[in-house]
Amino acid sequence: MKMDSRITVTSPLLPDLDEFHEMLKDIWASKWITNNGSFHKKLEAALAEYLKVPYISLFTNGTLPLLTALQALRITGEVITTPYSFVATTHAIWWNGCRPVFVDIDPATGNIDPDRIEAAITPRTTAILPVHVYGNPCDTKRIQMIADKYGLKVIYDAAHAFGVEVEGESLLNAGDLSTLSFHATKVFNTIEGGAMVMHDAEMKKRIDYLKNFGFANEVEVVGPGINSKMDEMRSAYGLLNLKQVDAAIEARRQVALRYREALKDVEGITFFQDLPGVRHNYSYFPIFVEADKYGMTRDELYFKMKEKGVLGRRYFYPLISSFSTYKGLPSAAKENLPQAHKMAESVICLPMHHGLNDEDISRVLEMIVE
Numbered sequence: 301m302k303m304d305s306r307i308t309v310t311s312p313l314l315p316d317l318d319e320f321h322e323m324l325k326d327i328w329a330s331k332w333i334t335n336n337g338s339f340h341k342k343l344e345a346a347l348a349e350y351l352k353v354p355y356i357s358l359f360t361n362g363t364l365p366l367l368t369a370l371q372a373l374r375i376t377g378e379v380i381t382t383p384y385s386f387v388a389t390t391h392a393i394w395w396n397g398c399r400p401v402f403v404d405i406d407p408a409t410g411n412i413d414p415d416r417i418e419a420a421i422t423p424r425t426t427a428i429l430p431v432h433v434y435g436n437p438c439d440t441k442r443i444q445m446i447a448d449k450y451g452l453k454v455i456y457d458a459a460h461a462f463g464v465e466v467e468g469e470s471l472l473n474a475g476d477l478s479t480l481s482f483h484a485t486k487v488f489n490t491i492e493g494g495a496m497v498m499h500d501a502e503m504k505k506r507i508d509y510l511k512n513f514g515f516a517n518e519v520e521v522v523g524p525g526i527n528s529k530m531d532e533m534r535s536a537y538g539l540l541n542l543k544q545v546d547a548a549i550e551a552r553r554q555v556a557l558r559y560r561e562a563l564k565d566v567e568g569i570t571f572f573q574d575l576p577g578v579r580h581n582y583s584y585f586p587i588f589v590e591a592d593k594y595g596m597t598r599d600e601l602y603f604k605m606k607e608k609g610v611l612g613r614r615y616f617y618p619l620i621s622s623f624s625t626y627k628g629l630p631s632a633a634k635e636n637l638p639q640a641h642k643m644a645e646s647v648i649c650l651p652m653h654h655g656l657n658d659e660d661i662s663r664v665l666e667m668i669v670e
């Protein structure tokens with residue numbers, strides 16, 4: 301199998317090299333390469349505008365804003381979360397010395413099921429950490445009502461939700477804080493990178509201190525901070541990618557439309573539709589394989605695709621609650637998470653990125669439609 305005949309599940313959005321070179325020349329001339337330089341400031345301003353959020357703080361990846369959000373809100377005790385995510389979501393809870401409490405998901409979205417949250421609340425619960433999985437919006441109104449009733453904080457892992465809007469409003473404004481990842485595999489990337497979205501200037505100041513060791517000025521450290529600053533090169537790279545992200549999302553939408561049209565009559569294969577009033581970002585295209593109807597198991601299809609150079613991903617399998625670190629938790633019991641197990645055992649994320657051409661899409665579909 302030739303390397304270049306493989307169709308990968310994702311492909312990074314890359315800036316124009318000449319434009320990037322021009323920006324690098326500016327950075328070299330200024331000799332300011334990190335610590336809130338001019339490209340860092342420009343990217344924060346441009347992202348706040350693009351994402352329709354009041355305040356945003358850049359981070360060096362998408363995991364550190366999760367860790368820092370829990371720190372900033374002084375979360376302790378138990379945190380209610382979803383097992384159906386990338387493992388960093390639960391790691392952030394653990395690294396803060398808190399106990400993750402897994403709640404099952406709603407099969408209609410893949411997100412934490414609001415109907416099951418209240419039953420998981422104990423006197424030690426202090427926060428809810430949901431994920432907008434695949435960019436599908438959580439039921440943020442219901443979750444906020446529950447949080448308000450019990451005095452809980454809400455932090456959204458919005459790593460998949462770059463640019464997602466509900467009724468014209470950014471999904472990132474829900475909850476107390478939201479975090480983003482700008483990793484190479486995401487819709488918008490700065491190679492490695494991430495951000496946190498907050499509601500007010502006071503919180504932004506606090507977060508900006510925390511991501512720079514807690515320094516408020518040259519001589520004052522106001523808290524036990526961390527180092528999670530984004531440098532000037534990746535900020536410049538991000539500014540250039542932001543100019544092309546709408547075109548990339550539109551290209552992804554076209555891929556999703558082709559997939560849906562071709563798969564709509566395939567027995568045993570299901571997928572998500574666009575939700576009314578939602579601007580989706582098409583960050584992933586998960587399909588769900590029902591083995592008895594489709595005539596092949598998920599893994600049989602997955603490995604058949606792989607053999608032919610069509611690389612899907614089983615996101616999210618195994619569940620976070622199945623990893624050795626977490627499987628001993630009472631809430632990790634399989635009986636507690638039937639819908640999450642069902643989804644994890646049936647999912648394949650198909651190749652989904654801006655660079656797929658007609659031939660690639662046909663090759664992916666050939667694998668599934670016999």
Ligand SMILES: *Cc1c(COP(=O)(O)O)cnc(C)c1O
Pocket residue numbers: 361362363364385386388389431457459460481482483492493494
């Ligand atoms: C990618 C991702 C992260 C971690 O982001 P990094 O930038 O890789 O640190 C966290 N949560 C979810 C749901 C993710 O998909």
